[in-house]
Each structure stands twice: as structure tokens, then as C-alpha cells.
Amino acid sequence: MSTGNRKKVACVTGGTGYIASALIKMLLEKGYAHLCFDPDETPDDTAKNCHLKELQGLGPLEILRADLDDEGSFDEAIAGCDGHVLDDESVSDVELLRAKKPPGWGYAVSKVLLEKAASRFAEEHGISLVTVCPVVTAGAAPATRVRTSVPNCLSLLSGDEAEFAVLRGIEALCGTIPLVHVDDVCRAEMFVAEAEAAAGKYLCCSVNTTILELARFLADKYPQSGDLLEKSRMCVSSVKLEREGFEYKYKTLDGMYDDMIEYGKALGILPK
Template sequence: MPVPGAVRMACVTGGNGYIASALVKMLLEKGYAVKTTVRDPGDMEKNSHLKRLQALGHLEVLRADLDEEGSFDEAVAGCHYAFLVAAPVNLASENPEEEQIGPAVRGTLNVLRSCAKAGTVKRVILTSSAAAVVPSGRGSPRGDGGGRVLDEETWPDVHYLVANKPVTWGYCVSKVLLEKAACRFAEEHGISLVTVCPAVTVGAAPAPKVHISVPASLSLLSGDEASLGVLKGAEALFGGVPMVDVDDLCRAEIFVAEKEASSGRYICCGLNTTVVELARFLAHKYPQYNVETNLSGGAPVVREAGQGRVPVQVQDPR
């Protein structure tokens, strides 16, 4: 079915992912025509939610693969905005350079090449991560925490991460390098690029399966020790647990797409808390789950985000 010329069209990569599925839904609700990409459109176990979302508006589901140059050409053709959400995530990888970092950078550049070729894309919105903002560790020249306020000018020390290989180092490095590669490409090809760096993202989304942030945030209720370890790892990494609701994140992404003055990077964070404070909150709200509150951790640090660019206040975890 053809799309009327006056309708805004957006491409969202990785439509069977958690954040991307919520973004597709919100764009459709706002009247956008949407193209989204998945590796196998015929896999209904992963993509059934996209068929349901087609009831909300014009949604095309197209095949594309981050590893295949040119496979995003059809998806971005005719689009006004391209939301780059898909990226490889493998926190347990034993070879992050080959399995996460390299594919993340190559995949991002593959989509950007398609955007440059399309000639219709007014702005590219890259979903990165607050992991591309946090300090690298106490041994790094920039990573002592110490109550510093991190902002969009802050970057981890990649050399420190590669040399010392702390937990999730591959994920952090992949986000930093794909961001910087995207910025260079955008500058060289005259593409308007805006990057959003979300904190730990929580909340309901259409995708049938969720990974990492949602199971981690629910681990105090579920009792899943592995997921609780991820939550505690985030606390150690950030010096607290910065969180954002997935709908707020999607609203932010659409806002920076439409706002002509948007540029550079934006941290998206609605709340800074701790594992202990989360446990106390959940124990009070859901007493039937017998949430363990006798957890090690520092004093709770809870702040609501203000307007505009949102700094992440990092507490010294020592």
C-alpha cells in the first residue's frame, strides 16, 4: 500500500528488539509510516508483535542484516528519519573484539552508507548507551568516580578498558567506537546525526522477549541470581543505578529527531538510585514477593532528572 506524500516516514532498525519495538509503536501512534528491519521476517516467534502493530498504521517489515552492506538500502529509501537501534549485544562473549566490537562498528557504518545513498534522510538518530559515558575504572586516569558529574562530553578510556578488561568492557568499547565511527562518517557525508545514550532501560514494550536490562531490573522480584549480578554490575559501573522508562526514551528519540536544533549526544536518564533502594521500594510495594533488603551497598542516592541534558551523578563506590 503506497504511503501518502505528506506522511512522515521513519526507519527503525532491529524491530524485534526491546527498545526498537516500543519506538515502532510510538511512531505509528504519532502518525508516522514506519519501515523496520529484522534478520528473518518469517520468524513469527520473534516478530509476531510487529504483525499486531500493523493495526496501528503503515508498517513494513523488511529483511536486513548488519553484516551485509547494502541490505538496509530498501529500508531507508524514502525515509525522513532513520533510528539506528539494532546492535550486537553479547556480554558473555569470550572474544568481544570479533563478536561484538567489530560487528557493532561495521553494522552501524553499513546502515549509515544506506542512509547516505538514500538521499532523503534528514536526520539519523543513533541509540548508544550510558556505558559509552561512564568512567573506565579506578586505575584509569579518568575513572576514579569521586562524585564527578558525567555529561555528554565524557568518554571512557578505551585503552584502559582493552588493557584491563573489566566486566562488560567489550560492550562499553563497542558503544564508544561505533559512536565515534558514526560521527566521522556523518561529518564526511553531510549527515545530521544525533546520539541518545540511555541508562538502564525498563518498562513494557511490544517485543515478546526482553534481555539484560528488564530481567536485571526484575531480579529482586524473580530471585534470578545471574540477573541480579547484572544489576549489581551496573551499580558498580555507574556508581549507582541510573534508569529510564522505555516510553520516555522513545519520546526523547522522537523529540531529538524532530527538533531541528538537536545535535551531538544526549544522556537519557530519569532516575538515579541504588540496588538497596530498589529492594526497599519493591519490598514495600510488593510484600508478597519477600524481597531481600539486607543487601550490601552504599546509601541510596535518588534524584529526579531535570529538563534538558541530563547529567549522571556518579558516587564514589568505595
């Protein structure tokens, strides 16, 4: 993982986030020298950045701050980085989401607009942009504040109706609950970053399921709530990623949820 005596350097934005925190941990364990910044929060915000301070024990993690409105403020963080520029992507229909306004629609729209802006920036500056698009992401991560997929996935156990509504909205729009473990998302991001031939967009999904199947699976460990009906579904495929040699580590619901139950307890989503 090094060139001569120099370690590879990676930059991850939004380091206080769920997936980003897991990616930072994996990169440090793989021997990367690491730069991390969050444009919305200050490095001194202890409540949000405490897990990053702990991760500094794994390797050279430098926490920087940049502002999207301040041209050139990202230069220090990106300088000296190896591999491709990585970002999440979304293939959601913006107009459909704006018209129907399902739970969480604003988050999905923001991801689409962000991806378009990143693509324009890459084109204008001659940057090779490779994107990994994770579906509903499960599993434990270092982050201690999680607002999206984890509470969604655990809503059948927590009884949180708002989070469950998001899960139903995903199934209604997609015809499936597409899942991937956060470790596999991080491995996929590193995989395309280190592959010289990687190009374009990669959908990252290892399991397609339904709310009913999730409920039946979780019924073995926790009481099932709600009268859920089986629905027809379609399958989300990540054939491009697998065709280029990536192999998923977590391919079953048991693997997806094994560490997330305890993670949910630690986050306060589930009772201990």
C-alpha cells in the same frame, strides 16, 4: 505529523529489540508511516517478529531486512525518511571494561564501537547524526523476548543471580543505578528527531537510585532477598535534553515499575 498529504516516514533498526519495539509502537500511534528492519534476523522469523506483525494493525509498518556487510542494502529502508539519523550511544570506558570485565561488559563495549562506527559513517557521508543515550531502561514494551535491562531490574524479585550480578556491576562502575522508562526513551528519540536544532549526544536518565533503594521499594510488593548495603553514589544528569525542552513522564520508581511487574510476569521472568 504530516507534510501536506504525506505522512512522515521513520526507519528503526533492530525492530525485534526491547526499546525498538516500544519506539515503533509510539511512532505508529503518532501517525508515522514506518519502515523497520533487523540486519540479524529474517522478517519471516515468527517467534522473534510476532509482535511486529501485531503492530502492523496500528499503521503502515513495513518490515525489511538489511546486512551491515552488504553496502547499499540499507538504501531502501532509509529512502524517504524524515528527521535526523538516530542511534544509541555509550560513554563507557572501553579499556576499563576490557580490563575489569564486569558482568555484561561485552554488550557495553559493542555499543561504544557501534557509536564510533556510526559517527564515522555519518561524517563520511555528510549525515547529521543525533544520538540519544538511554541508561538502564525499565517499563513494558511490545517485545516478547527481552535479554537486557528488564531482567536486570527484576532480578531482586526473580532471584536470578546472573541478572543481579549485572545490576551490581552497573552500580559498582557508575556509583548509581540510573533509570529511565522505555516510553520516555521513545519520546526523547522522537523529540530530538523532530527538533531542527537538535545536535550531538543526549543522555536520557530520569531517576538515580541504588540497589538498596530498589530493594526497599520492591519490598512493599514482593519479598526482599539478599543482604544489601547502601553505597555512596553519583548522579547521572540529562540536563542537555531537559534544557532543550524535553520533559520526563516517569520520574519515580513507582512509575518506572508500575507496568514492568506485569511485563515481567508475561515474559516469564516473574511467577504469575
